[in-house]
Amino acid sequence: MERFDLGLVFSTTGPYAALGRAARAGAELAIADLARDRVAQISPIICDPAGRPDAYEAMTRDILERGVSHVVGAITSWSRKDMIPVLERYGALLWYPCPYEGFESNDHVVYMGAAPNHHMIPLLDRMLAAGVRRAYLLGSNYVWGWETLRLARERLNAAGVEIIGERYVPLGDTDCALAxxxxxxxxxxxxxxxxxxxxxxxxxxGLPARGHPEVVSCNQSEADLETLGEAGDGLVSAGTYFEELGPEEFVRRAAVVAPNGRCSSFFATTYASVCILAHSIQRAGSTAPKAVFRAACERSHDTVLGAVRIDPITRHADLTPHIAQARQGRFHLLASSEGPIIADPYLTSLQPVQGGLRKTPSLRIVK
Known part of the structure; x- marks a missing residue:
């Protein structure tokens, strides 16, 4: 059985604490399962940067100075980008489990979360297939909000959709009155x-109970759906995991340890990341990051997300996109890809919108 230390760097307090708590719980369940199955005995070194970018850098450095080679963590791209120079300095590897806006591929990161062609592109194509003509863009004022909405603006404009407004809210601010x-x-x-x-x-x-426009998102999950209450009903979200997908036994066990009793994409993807890391260390016979990454790319992995393969060039996971709608505190699937899609972080394979609105969605409808 392999034995190694693992850094867990998640903000379990601060402006996006719900996401960090869900992700850390997923990592801790994976650690327990791997020990039970005698795959690995992992000693976690747990840090809470509380959403402060400077703390991510300092805490990552403290972990790596202890000889740790692998870190699972970060929620925002802001935090990931602050960690990367430290990872480069120490030759360590970050397993990043969150959806992000793309346009990055670093030798010290394994991108396990959804890339833009796993979330925003399927969501936009669904909108275009439905014939949407007037859209409003709203995001948190940092790289995720800027880049996801830039992509939305460009693709919708190319299809003739009018962008009637665009606003950004400071991270953690609750004043949305203008929007x-x-x-x-x-x-x-x-x-x-x-x-x-x-x-x-x-x-x-703040939206009216009735008659408000459809709200769509790339980052809504079961990690924070419960806090929305009835206000979440009708919300459409794109992602690479929803609780309805199961497996049933995994969801049941997640309900026991997840902070809000729900199995979100943040929980499931972090669980899968730790499992892939441990099995790759076992095959490599070493915790050396380059050897572990090679081992991780050599085969497809059977995970709670489905089949996952990591591309050795882009360093991103191939994932299966889904679209779901919230009703009565649960996400229910509307459409899914037939299987895993190769990540396209730089959207080099993205087909431009031709001749106005698309007539067919890119995902199959879930019956």
């Missing part, structure tokens, strides 16, 4: 929502 008034006054058909944490809760709860 809410503009959405009502300008007559948006759809709101693309890239808010996170308390900002997202304040916005969703």
């Amino acid at each position: 809410l008034s503009e959405i009502a006054e300008l007559g948006a058909e759809t709101v693309i929502n890239s808010l996170i944490g308390p900002s997202n809760v304040a916005f969703m709860r």
Whole structure:
């Protein structure tokens, strides 16, 4: 049985604490399961940067100075980008389990979360297939909000969709009054929502109970759906895991250890990341990052996310995109890809919108 230390760097307090708590719980369940199955005895070194970028850098350095070679963590791209120079200096590897906006491939990161062609592109194509003509863009004021909405703006504009407004809310701020008034006054058909944490809760709860536009998102999950209450009903989200997908036994066990009793994409992807890491160390016979990464890329992995293969060039996981809608505190699948899609972080294979609106969705409808 392999034995190694593992850094877990998740903000379990601060503006996106719900996501960090879900992800850390997924890592801890994986560690327990791997010990039970005698695959690995992992000693976690747990840090909580509380959403402060400078703390991510300092805490990562403290972990790596102890001789640790692998870290699972970060939630935002802001935090990941602050960790990367430290990882490069110490030759360590970050297993990043969260959806992000793409346009990165670093030799010291394994991107286990959804890339843009796993979340935003399927979501936009669904909108275009439905004939949306007037959209409002709303995001948290940092790289996730900027880049996801830039992509949305460019693709929707190319299809002839009018962007009637675009606003950004400081991370953690709950004042969404201006956006809410503009959405009502300008007559948006759809709101693309890239808010996170308390900002997202304040916005969703601020919408009128009836008659508001459809709200779609790439980062909504079971980790924070419960906090929205009835305000979450109707929300459409894109991602590479929803609780409804199971497996049933995994969801049941997650309910016992997840902070809110729910199995989210943050929980499931972090669980899968730790399992792939441990099995790759076992095959490599070493914790050396380069050897472990080679071992991780040599085969497809059977995970709670389904079949996952890591591309040795882009360093991203091939994942299966899904679209789901929230009803009564649960996400219910609307459409899914037939299987894993090769990650395209730089969107080099993205087909441009031709001749106006797309007529067919890129995902199959879930019956």
